[in-house]
Amino acid sequence: MSSPATTITVDFSHAKLASRNYEIAIAPQSLPYLGKKMMELEIGKKSKKVLVVSNPVIFKHYGTTVTTSLQSVGYEVADLILPAGERYKNANSLQKIYDAALAHRLERGSTIVALGGGVIGDMAGYAAATWLRGISLVQVPTTLLAMVDSAIGGKTGINHPQGKNLIGAFHQPRLVWVDPDVLRTLPAREFRTAMAEVIKYGVIWDAELFEQMLQSKRLDQLRYIKPDLLFAILSRCARAKAEIVSQDEKEGNIRAILNYGHTIGHAIEAVTNYRLFNHGEAVGLGMIAAGAIAASLNFWTEAERAKQQILIEKAGLPQQLPTDIDLHEIVAALSKDKKVTDGKVQFVVPTTIGKAMVTDQVTADTVSKVLTQNLTP
């Protein structure tokens, strides 16, 4: 491995919930070494049984590599392939994981390996959280979004027919194993989508990452991202997420800043029936709005807002809402957001590049004005 490689140790020693620490390891062409690493970490010391949960496309590309890697060091591997897509992140798929766990006789010392994107990671993670009241979990994220976001932090869960992520648990993985080379098979739109979350980390936590990204001519496709920048993105975002969640393992104060761009983003998704924009695209629009709100209330400067806009443009993310959207609906949808406390919308605003805070000083009027001025043609 001549390319940069790193291991980030997520330190939970000072967290409210003293979960054990775990490693986020990032290295190109590392997928074949997963089994060896798990052995080193004594994962499955008391039971060699492993259930790999994946989806058809990912397992076709990487299933053999992962299975061979695990078997070659002595793990007894079974796999379960679940259909891809958010709409399958439900109780039915979960039951299939439980059934596979039973069929493969997973014990308390056994391990579930989640090989896939956020949907697989959330479901397999939740099954690991709840099978025999919790067994070991290894996250092998295969999408950029999972690598920088969902695989880190311990949030697991499934959807209720009437709402996303309503059912879940906090369950930290024993290891997060990131091989950037698997991103070559990631569809371009999914790459751009994830870039919205990457930009978010720059804005709320990591000014240096933000500046590095500004130096890149384009951010919209993997092939335009130089290896050093890709490595910076993966390691700095993982570190940011890990630092934020380890300071606040259960959702509380500091973790709330991770919702930057998400409050208005969720409202846009809801109003457009989750069809027009995917999650990252909606978050990009949400950041444009939140950044403009922050500038209009003097939380950060107009120049900082403009720099954020440049990154969103370089990432090829949408910068405007379609003309037929009723902006009032978006404002109305805000009040249904999960983050509402006592009727006040909790808003995350940047205070400079690399720092953010939560405020309840944002009125519906301000939101309306900013949406009109910044997200319509």
Added chain:
Amino acid sequence: MSSPATTITVDFSHAKLASRNYEIAIAPQSLPYLGKKMMELEIGKKSKKVLVVSNPVIFKHYGTTVTTSLQSVGYEVADLILPAGERYKNANSLQKIYDAALAHRLERGSTIVALGGGVIGDMAGYAAATWLRGISLVQVPTTLLAMVDSAIGGKTGINHPQGKNLIGAFHQPRLVWVDPDVLRTLPAREFRTAMAEVIKYGVIWDAELFEQMLQSKRLDQLRYIKPDLLFAILSRCARAKAEIVSQDEKEGNIRAILNYGHTIGHAIEAVTNYRLFNHGEAVGLGMIAAGAIAASLNFWTEAERAKQQILIEKAGLPQQLPTDIDLHEIVAALSKDKKVTDGKVQFVVPTTIGKAMVTDQVTADTVSKVLTQNLTP
């Protein structure tokens, strides 16, 4: 309240998982004061919504008292009545709780109150553990078994069609509220069954409780138990369970002694298809066997074993297996127990009255011999 009353604070400050401490409050005629107490503890400070989960018989007896108690201090109460019985502790009932949580719009600061025995406590507790990744839980146990055992310790879960308690989570309640007066409506067999677990606490943890019980002429029905003894049983067992689990919140070393009598007990239940004996009766038989094994291997004395036998007799628990049971099947069933590590059965044996340890020195031969000598006519 002229009768004895107590509050036990479960101290998790030194536990591996630094869960918040919580109170186990025991007081006769305290049911109408549940709401007031919850307010004092600031349960639901951020959301007044409460979902009471119960079963038809219990809710008929105590539903109005509990609901009124909660409403009178400002809680917004909804209830969900689930059918009684272990066979309903499944994914279907769980889904009904989630649906009720959604219908009543439970938020992160809302509370689930489990009003019932172990089945209700386990299911409602698991729903509270997983709804929005964990909301507040108050246990109001209405059976002796739930009061001394299942409501304390944070184990929650449901059954998989092919195995009990395979799906679950650790989730500590904010409060356990015990009103001994509700035991008046408890069927006699359920009372005796729970007494097996009470005797267990005496043997493995609390010699003083053991001696107090020996002073009682009978232990098989509530009306033979003097108020002071009942209070000692409830408070000492709750304290024992709380001490044991707070020293070892996740199932590990010390908590394993709670399985005293359960290893052979589970095997007896399995071999008799869960029909002949209920759980407590099987545990009673398991304790007879484990006590005899301990005596034969000189872990404790023959005199101590005999005293345990007297308690089991006073509790009106069965002391023999039916003649048509194949003892070899019980020995074979032991190897399928969840507590097997590397093929060795982990056995809990008392080392004196009030102390126990785990050993793997018990051979199948010893078990066979003891079953023949102690559990057959």
